[in-house]
Every structure is written in structure tokens, then in C-alpha cells.
Amino acid sequence: MLETKIIKVDKNQPERDKIKMAAEIIRKGGLVAFPTETVYGLGGNALDEDAAKKIYAAKGRPQDNPLIVHIWDISQLNQLVKEIPEKARLLMDKFWPGPLTIIFHKNDVVPFGTTGGLDTVAIRMPSHPVALELIKEAGVPIAAPSANISGKPSPVCAEEVAEDMTGRIDMILDGGKASVGVESTVLDLSEEVPIILRPGGVTREELQEVLGRVDLDPGLAPGEKPRSPGQKYRHYAPDAPMTLVEGPIDRQVKTINELAEKLESQGLKVGIMATAQTRHLYTSGHIISAGDRTAPLTISSNIFTILRKFDRLGVDQILAEGISKDGIGLAVMNRLYKAAGYNVIKV
Ligand code: AMP
Ligand code: MG
Numbered sequence: 001m002l003e004t005k006i007i008k009v010d011k012n013q014p015e016r017d018k019i020k021m022a023a024e025i026i027r028k029g030g031l032v033a034f035p036t037e038t039v040y041g042l043g044g045n046a047l048d049e050d051a052a053k054k055i056y057a058a059k060g061r062p063q064d065n066p067l068i069v070h071i072w073d074i075s076q077l078n079q080l081v082k083e084i085p086e087k088a089r090l091l092m093d094k095f096w097p098g099p100l101t102i103i104f105h106k107n108d109v110v111p112f113g114t115t116g117g118l119d120t121v122a123i124r125m126p127s128h129p130v131a132l133e134l135i136k137e138a139g140v141p142i143a144a145p146s147a148n149i150s151g152k153p154s155p156v157c158a159e160e161v162a163e164d165m166t167g168r169i170d171m172i173l174d175g176g177k178a179s180v181g182v183e184s185t186v187l188d189l190s191e192e193v194p195i196i197l198r199p200g201g202v203t204r205e206e207l208q209e210v211l212g213r214v215d216l217d218p219g220l221a222p223g224e225k226p227r228s229p230g231q232k233y234r235h236y237a238p239d240a241p242m243t244l245v246e247g248p249i250d251r252q253v254k255t256i257n258e259l260a261e262k263l264e265s266q267g268l269k270v271g272i273m274a275t276a277q278t279r280h281l282y283t284s285g286h287i288i289s290a291g292d293r294t295a296p297l298t299i300s301s302n303i304f305t306i307l308r309k310f311d312r313l314g315v316d317q318i319l320a321e322g323i324s325k326d327g328i329g330l331a332v333m334n335r336l337y338k339a340a341g342y343n344v345i346k347v
Helices: 016-027 049-059 074-080 086-095 129-138 158-165 204-211 249-265 296-300 303-313 329-339
Strands: 005-008 032-034 041-045 068-070 100-105 120-124 171-174 185-188 195-198 242-246 270-274 286-289 317-321 344-346
Touching: 005 016, 005 158, 016 032, 016 041, 016 129, 016 171, 032 129, 032 158, 041 049, 041 129, 074 120, 086 100, 086 204, 158 171, 158 303, 242 249, 242 329, 249 270, 249 317, 270 303, 286 303, 296 329, 303 329
Parallel strands: 005 171, 032 171, 068 120, 100 185, 242 317, 242 344, 270 286, 270 317
Antiparallel strands: 032 041, 100 120, 185 195
């Protein structure tokens, strides 16, 4: 068991002494969880195979699920990749720093331990000042998957990291709540038409403005084989089984009310993930609003915390409303599908 230090940092102007302490741990091969704009990352030296091994062990992550490498400046990129395609340059100009991960052909300095055995490496530049300062001070790129036990909902605040990682890592930098709340968009540029391997913080519409046509990996559909190794695993899952209801909103509410009533009559405890527009329409269950349907960023930043909350409440069944797949809604629905194990009712 490690003694996990939790250190509060100013999220806009992180204190130098704290960043230095954390960077020292990374350089020595240890693990530090830190805030990014998407979710909290579990960071280790991306160029150190042993550090990568420790990340997999701390998370209980399958060895073939590659890690995303985080950089603070474009100057770090040349060392890591064989070439930088023109499309990547356009995207980096527009979306870095930010929640976009791009797949490149890796150079030899990047160990296979970091890439899950692949010849490619996923790279992004986060926009959170704490993340940027930490990577800069460490002097090495930082491999950082989400700082949760593999399969659980990703953490968006230090308390949620501590829930999963206490005793498993050296330090947690507490920089408050992550603003986006879902992970980065992972993009593959190796084909003629760019392919979204995982929808995330940068939307398909935003990518299309820069690149023209952008496809969504058809392998993300239930029962298909996704192109990205990590996408095949059950993920984001709360302890309680979850049912996602999709369709016109009045019918969603009617169906969820009927299901909740039935489950409660069997003596089961029901959690309902509603929205600001609908929460007052439910007649039973433990109701939590994820946010405002007209402002989907309010929803994306809350979904993982609500799933964890239902676990703490010990509900037996979660019933969740679907939202529009426009914009960041695509990433939200991808996470909810997975959290529900594709248990979806279309009404
Ligand atoms: P996480 O670390 O939990 O944010 O998950 C990282 C995601 O990026 C997983 O879905 C991985 O499969 C994906 N990923 C990382 N590296 C690669 C790569 N080289 N090729 C394809 N997907 C990748
Ligand atoms: Mg993850």
C-alpha cells in the first residue's frame, strides 16, 4: 500500500512548489493523478515502461488498452512520432490545447508498454493549467488514462479519484472539478476519411468544419468490433444495472415512470437520471437531474458523478434518460450506452 498524498492546487495558477513535488514523483517513476479539462488523469512517465506497468496495475487495466500520452508543447511531439500529417497540423492549430487525441505512428522512444503493443501512439495536449505545468516541470511526456479503477465511471474531481486510487498511487493533485466531464475525442487519420474512434470533448461537427467528412467508427455499435482496443471493454459502469431510454421526451418519461413504479412495487430501490426539463415529472425513485437539455455541457460534466452517487446510495436499478446526439451529446450517449451495457429501450 502506498501512502497517497492529496494536495490542493490553485487551478488557474498552480503553486510551483506543489507542481515541483508532483513532477519529481513522475520523474522517479511514480504515479500522480491530476486534473485535466476532461476528467482526472492517472499520470506516469510515458517513456518509462515500468511506470506504464504501474499505471496498468493501479487501474487493473487490460494490457492491450493503450494509454494516451500528454504533452505540454508542440516541441515535444517530434521526438514521439514518425511524421505529422497535414491534417494533424490543422487540427492541432485549432483544437490544442484541448480535448482532442490524435493517433500517430510512434517513434522507438515510446515503449510498447505505453501503447499496449501498438506501433501507433495516441497524443493530446490538455488545456488545464495544472496538467500543462505538471508535464512541463516533469520534462517528460505523461501517459495518463482516466484515474479510475478500470471499468468504473471516470473521476471528475479529486474525491472520486481518492475513492478508487487511495493506497495505489503516490499523489493526487486536487484542482477542483473537471469542466468537460467526458474524455477526449480519439481520432484516427490513417485512412482517407478521418475516423472518430471514441467520441469526446471535441465534437464531430467541430472536426468536420476543419476536415470535411469525418466518420464515426462503425465498430462502436453494440456487437461490432471497434478499431480502438479500449473501446471493446465494459466501461463507465455503475454497480447497479442500468437501463437507458431513448425517444421523444414525453414517451421517455412515461416509460421510466412505469418501470420505476413496477420495480418499486417489487421492493427495489430505483435511481432516475433525469434532466432539468423533466425532473418534476417523475413520481417515484431517487431522482437526480443531470443538467439542462439546452446546454449539454452541463450534462456531460455531471454524468459520471451521478453514476457514482447512485452506487453510494445503493440503488438496485438505474433508469436514465437519453439525450440528443448532437454536439457533445454524441459522447454523452456513448458513455451512457456503455454504462448501461447497451441495455437500451427505444420508445
Ligand atoms: P482512457 O485512457 O481511459 O482515456 O482511454 C484511452 C482510449 O484511447 C482507449 O479507448 C484506447 O483504446 C484509445 N487509444 C489509445 N491509444 C490508441 C492507439 N494507439 N490506437 C487506437 N486507440 C488508442
Ligand atoms: Mg478511461
